[in-house]
Amino acid sequence: xNNPFDITILGTSSATPTxxxxxxxxxxxxxxxHLLIDCGEGTQRQLLRHGLRAGRIxxxxxxxxxxxxxxxxxxxxxxxxxxxxxxxxxIVGPAALQEAIELLLRLSxxxxxxxxxxxxxxxxxxxxxxxxxxxxxxSVPLQHRIPCTGFIVREKTAARKLNREACNEHDIxxxxxxxxxxxxDFYRSDGTLIANAALTFPGRKARSYAYISDTLYLPExxxxxxxxxxxxxxxxxxxxxxxxxxxxFHSTAAQAAAFARDCGAGQLLLGHFSARYRExxxxxxxxxxxxxxxxIAEEGMTYSPGGSAV
Amino acid sequence: xNNPFDITILGTSSATPTxxxxxxxxxxxxxxxHLLIDCGEGTQRQLLRHGLRAGRIxxxxxxxxxxxxxxxxxxxxxxxxxxxxxxxxxIVGPAALQEAIELLLRLSxxxxxxxxxxxxxxxxxxxxxxxxxxxxxxSVPLQHRIPCTGFIVREKTAARKLNREACNEHDIxxxxxxxxxxxxDFYRSDGTLIANAALTFPGRKARSYAYISDTLYLPExxxxxxxxxxxxxxxxxxxxxxxxxxxxFHSTAAQAAAFARDCGAGQLLLGHFSARYRExxxxxxxxxxxxxxxxIAEEGMTYSPGGSAV
Numbered sequence: 001x002n003n004p005f006d007i008t009i010l011g012t013s014s015a016t017p018t019x020x021x022x023x024x025x026x027x028x029x030x031x032x033x034h035l036l037i038d039c040g041e042g043t044q045r046q047l048l049r050h051g052l053r054a055g056r057i058x059x060x061x062x063x064x065x066x067x068x069x070x071x072x073x074x075x076x077x078x079x080x081x082x083x084x085x086x087x088x089x090x091i092v093g094p095a096a097l098q099e100a101i102e103l104l105l106r107l108s109x110x111x112x113x114x115x116x117x118x119x120x121x122x123x124x125x126x127x128x129x130x131x132x133x134x135x136x137x138x139s140v141p142l143q144h145r146i147p148c149t150g151f152i153v154r155e156k157t158a159a160r161k162l163n164r165e166a167c168n169e170h171d172i173x174x175x176x177x178x179x180x181x182x183x184x185d186f187y188r189s190d191g192t193l194i195a196n197a198a199l200t201f202p203g204r205k206a207r208s209y210a211y212i213s214d215t216l217y218l219p220e221x222x223x224x225x226x227x228x229x230x231x232x233x234x235x236x237x238x239x240x241x242x243x244x245x246x247x248x249f250h251s252t253a254a255q256a257a258a259f260a261r262d263c264g265a266g267q268l269l270l271g272h273f274s275a276r277y278r279e280x281x282x283x284x285x286x287x288x289x290x291x292x293x294x295x296i297a298e299e300g301m302t303y304s305p306g307g308s309a310v
Numbered sequence: 311x312n313n314p315f316d317i318t319i320l321g322t323s324s325a326t327p328t329x330x331x332x333x334x335x336x337x338x339x340x341x342x343x344h345l346l347i348d349c350g351e352g353t354q355r356q357l358l359r360h361g362l363r364a365g366r367i368x369x370x371x372x373x374x375x376x377x378x379x380x381x382x383x384x385x386x387x388x389x390x391x392x393x394x395x396x397x398x399x400x401i402v403g404p405a406a407l408q409e410a411i412e413l414l415l416r417l418s419x420x421x422x423x424x425x426x427x428x429x430x431x432x433x434x435x436x437x438x439x440x441x442x443x444x445x446x447x448x449s450v451p452l453q454h455r456i457p458c459t460g461f462i463v464r465e466k467t468a469a470r471k472l473n474r475e476a477c478n479e480h481d482i483x484x485x486x487x488x489x490x491x492x493x494x495d496f497y498r499s500d501g502t503l504i505a506n507a508a509l510t511f512p513g514r515k516a517r518s519y520a521y522i523s524d525t526l527y528l529p530e531x532x533x534x535x536x537x538x539x540x541x542x543x544x545x546x547x548x549x550x551x552x553x554x555x556x557x558x559f560h561s562t563a564a565q566a567a568a569f570a571r572d573c574g575a576g577q578l579l580l581g582h583f584s585a586r587y588r589e590x591x592x593x594x595x596x597x598x599x600x601x602x603x604x605x606i607a608e609e610g611m612t613y614s615p616g617g618s619a620v
Contacts, residue, residue: 041385
């Protein structure tokens with residue numbers, strides 16, 4: 001069975017909230033790591049409503065400094081502090097974010113009882129912004145009205161799995177298992193070799209998730225991204241408003257789908273909808289015409305790369 | 311019939327939101343004026359959910375700079391701007407608020423298309439912070455961990471009403487009606503006087519609403535306030551936690567009720583509940599034992615001074 005790699009959608013509105021939608025935020029659970037991407041106003045309450053523990057989050061990735069992507073951050077940090085949080089929290093995002101958060105915490109008389117680290121992003125090129133033994137996160141420059149990056153969350157290639165039957169047949173000593181799992185061949189004491197592939201199965205495929213919001217349609221970028229199992233791409237407008245999309249540095253649903261097709265994504269999640277769309281059928285239709293495996297991101301739903309909604 | 315004087319409760323949580331409660335905010339409709347008191351995170355969405363138009367608000371009163379009372383302000387202002395708002399918006403609150411809001415708007419690339427005026431409050435004494443022909447708002451110093459004021463919203467004494475029957479009997483010319491409504495007596499051309507009271511009825515009583523949050527229990531203040539028809543008083547804790555209340559500069563429900571009793575309030579609304587109270591029965595019981603006309607403020611409900619929930 002795969003380790004958990006779950007993305008829970010907390011907000012799908014663009015710019016302003018609506019009666020039924022919240023501004024952008026997503027909670028990611030990956031192999032014991034808990035990450036948040038973007039933190040629009042109301043994110044702390046969305047976490048509560050969907051039974052997700054804010055205290056587990058170690059890293060928050062902020063795409064850009066439009067309010068609908070970070071105005072929930074000071075409240076979330078304040079609440080963590082009030083609730084006795086003690087572990088370090090890392091904020092990955094545009095450098096200017098630090099000044100804003102520090103001013104707000106100072107004004108609101110918050111003395112943090114945990115370390116708060118800021119890790120600035122840049123928009124010159126793809127960059128690794130977080131790495132553990134199990135996963136890594138890269139920032140990806142997008143093109144919006146202000147500096148903006150997307151994020152790609154990747155599992156690392158997993159260790160191979162032991163073929164216990166084959167190991168027993170070949171009388172492989174336990175002491176050799178660890179090196180087998182790392183891909184080494186086995187040498188008997190007489191010097192003969194048993195190939196690794198005869199003693200192990202391949203590990204699971206390393207899955208990946210890409211968060212691309214907010215941006216102009218970037219066909220060049222789609223060619224640089226590879227092996228994206230699940231792609232969240234903003235689709236603020238339908239095709240009839242493609243000029244408005246270009247003017248505001250946003251994408252249409254069809255452009256999101258073209259991006260998914262061109263980067264060979266497994267599945268496309270549409271989100272960041274303009275408040276004008278009470279129903280999103282038109283966006284889904286237009287996306288599916290270009291990339292059939294498209295779906296609407298629903299708030300409160302959990303999606304997995306390579307899987308369906310949980 | 312009285313003119314509308316409605317208070318819609320948008321948030322009743324203290325410090326942190328809960329699954330069922332939002333941080334502090336209240337929308338006041340008074341004789342054509344639309345005011346907001348406090349603006350915790352998520353207020354703009356609460357306005358939407360309860361069918362209240364943010365664009366009508368001319369003045370926002372912020373009690374103090376703890377995040378649960380103002381972290382919704384930058385988002386609300388940004389959304390007004392995106393939605394084409396053009397009328398001036400006045401923010402009444404602690405002076406340092408201006409720096410925070412201006413920084414956040416600048417960082418989030420918002421160029422306001424409407425004038426934003428900041429009116430600083432102080433905590434030296436009661437002060438008029440807003441006045442029109444129909445109403446006035448005073449700020450009232452409270453005692454919290456940081457500078458904090460409550461607000462008293464008062465209708466002005468309304469004009470008297472014409473007694474048309476008496477006016478006809480006495481052959482009063484139309485031209486005299488306006489001065490009669492202002493309380494003047496009527497003089498015939500022969501110099502004889504008809505007293506105003508014989509030609510008019512008293513105007514309606516000028517109603518008042520007081521918002522007292524967040525504060526230590528202030529028995530001295532309760533003696534200064536008079537003619538409060540509806541009092542919202544924070545009741546963060548129950549009596550068993552009175553020490554915790556004092557340490558954190560908050561009040562218990564019984565203290566809120568004592569305040570209501572001592573200022574001769576018509577009705578008490580309890581709010582600003584600690585997240586520990588999933589049910590508020592204990593708070594209501596303790597308040598009613600001291601001041602029977604107490605009730606729990608419910609989010610989304612509208613209350614009127616001198617009236618019941620709408």
